[in-house]
Amino acid sequence: MKILVVGAGAIGGYFGGRLAEKGEDVTFLVRENRKNQLLKTGLQIKSIHGDFSVTPKLMTSEETGELFDVVLLTTKSYQLNGAINDIKPFVGEHTMILPLLNGIAHVDELIQAFGDEAVLGGLCFIETTLDSEGTIVQSSPIHDLLFGERSGNKSERILKLQAAFSDTRASFRLSENINQDMWHKYSFISALSGVTTLMRAPIGPIREQEAGYRTIDTLLKEISMVMKKMEAPIKDNLPQIQLEKMMEMGHSMKSSMQRDMEKSCSTEVDHLQGYLLEKAKQYQLNVPVLDAVYTNVKVYEKQL
Template identity: 25%
Template sequence: MKIGVVGTGAVGGYFGACLGNTGHEVVFIARGDKLVKMKEKGLTVQGTEGEFTVSGAFTESYESLSDVDLILFCVKSTATKIVAEALVPIIKKDTLILTLQNGVDNEETLASLFGSVRVFSAASYIQAQMTEPGLVKQIGNSPRLVIGALDESQKEVAQQLTIMLQNAGIETYLSSNILKVKWRKLLWNVTFNPLSALIESKVGVILDNDDLKTIAIRICQEATKVARKAGIPVEEDIWVDIMEKSHVSRNHETSMLQDKRNGKQMELESICGYVVKKGKEVDVDTPVLETIYGLLKLEDNNLTLVHVK
């Protein structure tokens, strides 16, 4: 299969490299120093299972994706609409889109542009960073994916994609309710991402500090109430499970923290803003999350102004 990776960061780089390492033809879309380095030396993955380097096509041109069969859509949520719109006139009418993004709102945007039968969603569980251009470092537990179709008629295709990913050495599971799975992941993200970005520390710092842990729990409880009121069948006490299982991620630098440290716009709207907005729609207050969201939005706006200048 010919595969395009749109957004060759830690997530797209890791999973795209695994596919390339097992014989698939992969086209990686990248920019700047990353593109230069990968053209010179390929893309290297250093992980708990070893190290490998893939060559392949590294380019900044979307035109190179005109004949791909599948796109791993891995751009930041802030760029979903503009990138998807750029791809619409370029890719084939039957090219499949698999989003590995954070949040639960990207699927709606992608489905509106490509049609729901072409869009598949994946919850990715991976601790990884692109520590330098062309080098992805993965730590912690083995990465895994849970994927599913947005349209029920595409279950068979989702199963085929699952098998393809499994054959590439990626621990992958098929879900019949992928949006529930994505919501569960969003609950983890909204619990730890904004707070870790605000204090500029790893997950373990939150877990080890009673005050910070209390704030994290309250955020998780607020978001859970929103999910349940919106009809997502998640457990009322899911926060207990989230906090217990987060100890394996104590050395993890969340994606929002990485973005902030790298001077990039944070995924505030997909991780925080969406939950706050949905809470207002279903009449659930989210005061703790809304406070953290407001503080980070101020920082994000200041960062944007600096780049504009």
């Protein structure tokens, strides 16, 4: 398959690099500055699962021509509109769009742009970053990418995609219930990013405090309450499942939103907590911790 990876940053560079390492036909759609950097250094991955470097196939949005079988969308939510415009010339009638963005609101935007049939479900779990040299540094055991038809069907095209993704040095897994997986990830990342940004600390020190533990628990329950009102396909005991998962996380684990704030970067708070807060107001639900989380990050953004 011809695979277009939108972005060669921490997420796209890692998973796209692993596919290139396997020998798949991977092209990275990047900005001019990143293109120039990669032409000099190559795509460099440093990982506990094995280091890898390659001179990647690169293109910018100004280039036109070929269509791709699948587009791996790895941008931040606030970059989505630009990314949609950038990939339109490369999307054909049978192109699959596989988004790895956090949250859920982007799915409707992609459907509006490319049609319901084109958009797959997808998500990833990985802790990775770019260092000052543009090298992708991945240091935790988890490097999972889940994908699937939003209908849950094992279609011919999804099985072909599964074959293309198989036997890589990363965990690409076909999900039979990708919609539920996406909502569960949305709940988890909203809570994790929420408490770590609110407390300005990794998850370990927060959960060790009695009030910190209660804050995590309350936020998870608020998020699930909103999602149930939205009739999202989540499990009834999701807050307990995810609370247990957070208790098992590494003591020093930080959320990507927390890392963005530490770097004085923009955040995805509107796409994550903001979207849930809008729904809570629509359904007249009382969500004080979610409200505090959102307000905290918006105050930070006003100071950028």
